[in-house]
Amino acid sequence: MKLKILLIDDEVSILETLEMFFTEKGHQVFKAETGERGFALFCEHLPDIAIIDIHLPDSNGLEILTRIQNEGHLTKVIMITAYHDMETTIQAMKSGAFDYIHKPLDVDLVEEAIQRVTSMLEAEQVKLNDLPKPKNSNPDLIVGKSEQMRKIFKTIGLACQKRTTVLIQGETGTGKEVVARVIHRNSLYKNEPFVTLDCSSVVPSLIESELFGHMEGAFTGASRTQKGKIELAGNGTLFLDEIGELAYEVQGKLLGFLQRHEYMRLGGQETLKSNCRILAATNRDLFGMVNRNEFRRDLFYRLRVVIIQLPPLRERLSDIDELVDHFLQKINLKLHSGVLHVQDGVLERLKAHQWPGNVRELENVLVEAVVQTRGSVLLLDDIDTILCRYLQTEEIEGGPCSLDNMEKEHIRKTLDALNWRRTEAAQRLKISMPTLRSKIKKYNIKPSDGESYH
Numbered sequence: 001m002k003l004k005i006l007l008i009d010d011e012v013s014i015l016e017t018l019e020m021f022f023t024e025k026g027h028q029v030f031k032a033e034t035g036e037r038g039f040a041l042f043c044e045h046l047p048d049i050a051i052i053d054i055h056l057p058d059s060n061g062l063e064i065l066t067r068i069q070n071e072g073h074l075t076k077v078i079m080i081t082a083y084h085d086m087e088t089t090i091q092a093m094k095s096g097a098f099d100y101i102h103k104p105l106d107v108d109l110v111e112e113a114i115q116r117v118t119s120m121l122e123a124e125q126v127k128l129n130d131l132p133k134p135k136n137s138n139p140d141l142i143v144g145k146s147e148q149m150r151k152i153f154k155t156i157g158l159a160c161q162k163r164t165t166v167l168i169q170g171e172t173g174t175g176k177e178v179v180a181r182v183i184h185r186n187s188l189y190k191n192e193p194f195v196t197l198d199c200s201s202v203v204p205s206l207i208e209s210e211l212f213g214h215m216e217g218a219f220t221g222a223s224r225t226q227k228g229k230i231e232l233a234g235n236g237t238l239f240l241d242e243i244g245e246l247a248y249e250v251q252g253k254l255l256g257f258l259q260r261h262e263y264m265r266l267g268g269q270e271t272l273k274s275n276c277r278i279l280a281a282t283n284r285d286l287f288g289m290v291n292r293n294e295f296r297r298d299l300f301y302r303l304r305v306v307i308i309q310l311p312p313l314r315e316r317l318s319d320i321d322e323l324v325d326h327f328l329q330k331i332n333l334k335l336h337s338g339v340l341h342v343q344d345g346v347l348e349r350l351k352a353h354q355w356p357g358n359v360r361e362l363e364n365v366l367v368e369a370v371v372q373t374r375g376s377v378l379l380l381d382d383i384d385t386i387l388c389r390y391l392q393t394e395e396i397e398g399g400p401c402s403l404d405n406m407e408k409e410h411i412r413k414t415l416d417a418l419n420w421r422r423t424e425a426a427q428r429l430k431i432s433m434p435t436l437r438s439k440i441k442k443y444n445i446k447p448s449d450g451e452s453y454h
């Protein structure tokens with residue numbers, strides 16, 4: 001691939017070395033010794049790559065980076081930084097530099113960086129013809145076409161038309177809360193409140209008051225009368241999340257409410273009525289809990305008038321294609337990123353993972369990959385690295401994780417933990433400095449940076 005390359009550096013020797021190096025490979029080179037001149041050349045030629053020194057006589061290289069970014073062209077920027085400049089390097093990556101190389105320049109490293117740009121540019125070009133049409137990314141959309149999901153859509157459709165209690169079961173991250181919201185939004189009372197009570201997050205002694213409310217002076221600390229969630233839900237939906245964690249004593253009171261639609265605030269005399277609809281979710285085996293006397297049998301039967309059992313992601317891998325598409329759009333909206341595609345092989349790699357954290361884990365992996373990538377395509381290598389790290393923390397045996405990747409991750413973690421103090425890292429890893437240096441180079445290890453998403 002022939003490239004247009006712009007070089008901005010005040011060191012003439014560097015300009016000349018790089019020019020010679022690139023011209024020999026058949027690329028077209030433009031060079032400038034100052035930021036202003038460089039930016040002018042950029043506007044004139046719109047190069048594929050700009051290699052910019054951070055320290056320029058008339059301006060800061062980061063400023064030029066930002067100005068180039070603001071032009072909205074697909075130019076990939078590689079910053080040249082000094083070894084001790086970790087702060088600036090991180091800053092550069094955060095500002096959207098594609099890559100960075102250290103001074104003194106090592107031609108092999110420059111070559112590698114250009115290789116990475118080229119594969120990104122090629123991956124981007126392949127996809128340019130099939131840009132997806134912008135869709136409204138709906139946060140309450142349940143994505144999936146698998147047989148299991150189709151059945152679930154049917155049940156949801158039926159459940160929307162009634163006010164019966166629904167029990168939503170599934171492992172963590174399978175979408176229980178999304179299902180609850182979708183049921184509410186498609187019901188006749190969609191304009192009434194949707195109120196959530198996480199039964200695991202409140203101290204057991206307080207949960208009763210959270211549910212039913214309390215009168216002033218009902219217990220120490222009850223300085224004023226407060227409405228409970230049942231009351232706040234009005235004619236809408238009360239979503240009882242993690243119902244399996246509900247204290248045994250309170251389970252009886254909840255059952256009473258479900259049978260009569262009546263309740264009293266704590267310390268109150270008056271019987272109140274509520275028409276709210278209850279949706280409950282759990283990631284525990286509620287039936288098993290019933291058999292161990294940890295959950296009331298009568299309440300269990302009352303809750304499970306309709307049951308929705310969400311399948312783990314590993315049992316519906318065919319939905320991954322559509323989920324990836326959905327999440328990329330959602331992430332782009334939130335992070336103002338422009339990642340539109342995944343490289344060939346990425347979907348297969350994602351389908352080889354076990355997904356103990358289910359759809360949420362998939363979303364997290366994609367967020368991480370989007371934050372890391374410097375182009376509009378997610379590369380297989382990046383995804384593989386992230387998945388291997390997840391695999392390690394999940395401590396699942398097996399999996400297609402290469403030894404190289406394990407090594408890379410171990411070194412990266414150690415460096416990050418030590419704030420990239422290489423000498424200490426080498427000591428801790430029990431390898432020599434040159435070995436560490438060559439491994440950083442071999443694996444292209446970089447300091448992690450992050451952006452907020454959730």
Ligand SMILES: Nc1ncnc2c1ncn2[C@@H]1O[C@H](COP(=O)(O)OP(=O)(O)OP(=O)(O)O)[C@@H](O)[C@H]1O
Nearest residue numbers: 141142143171172173174175176177178283359360
């Ligand atoms: N089928 C799906 N389609 C689109 N997004 C989904 C789907 N399932 C889950 N998600 C997304 O995955 C994330 C986790 O979903 P959710 O919070 O509903 O899971 P959960 O089952 O309630 O998990 P937990 O048991 O850990 O609370 C959310 O960001 C949600 O939007």
Ligand SMILES: [Mg+2]
Nearest residue numbers: 176177241281
């Ligand atoms: Mg949840």
